[in-house]
Amino acid sequence: MNWNKLTSEEQLDGIRHESAQHPVLIFKHSTTCSISAMALSRMERNWNEQAGIKPYYLDLQANRSVSNKIANEFGVEHESPQVLLIRNGECVYDASHMAISFDGLRQAV
Template sequence: MNWNKLTNESQLDAIKEESATQPVMIFKHSTRCSISSMALSRMERNWSDAAGIKPYYLDLIADRSVSNQVADVFGIQHESPQVLLIQNGTCVYDASHMGISFDSVKQAV
């Protein structure tokens, strides 16, 4: 799985633009949380580039302000871990904790 790192609030505009031509997934990960580590591992094990979804990885500990901006820009409540699926500039699906799975993201596309 080839993650694109989300480290700057200015990237959110680019993500919204990208999502007009291909679905974009943002995975918000806490490096201090075992549930987050399990969700990340499960996502990586089951990932398929064939689904055509561009994946972004956001480290909540290192880039908390970016995480807050993600919640504001896409109108979702912050959770950790959390996955968001962005299409046409809008969050069309989000899940947290044990609800995070590649199959669920793929079905939401």
């Protein structure tokens, strides 16, 4: 799995644009949380490139302002860990904590 790093608020415009061509995943990860580490590991183990989803990884400790902007722009209350699936500029699926799964993403696509 090849993560794209999400490190700036400006990248969100690009993600909205990209999501018109293919679904985009944003994974909000807390590097100090064991539940987040488990959710990340589970996502990586089950990932399948053929689903056509472009994955972005956000380190919450290093980029909290980006996380806040995501919550505001996509209308999804912040959780950690959390995934958002963006299609056509809108969040069409989100999950947090133990509800995070690749199968859930694939069904939402």
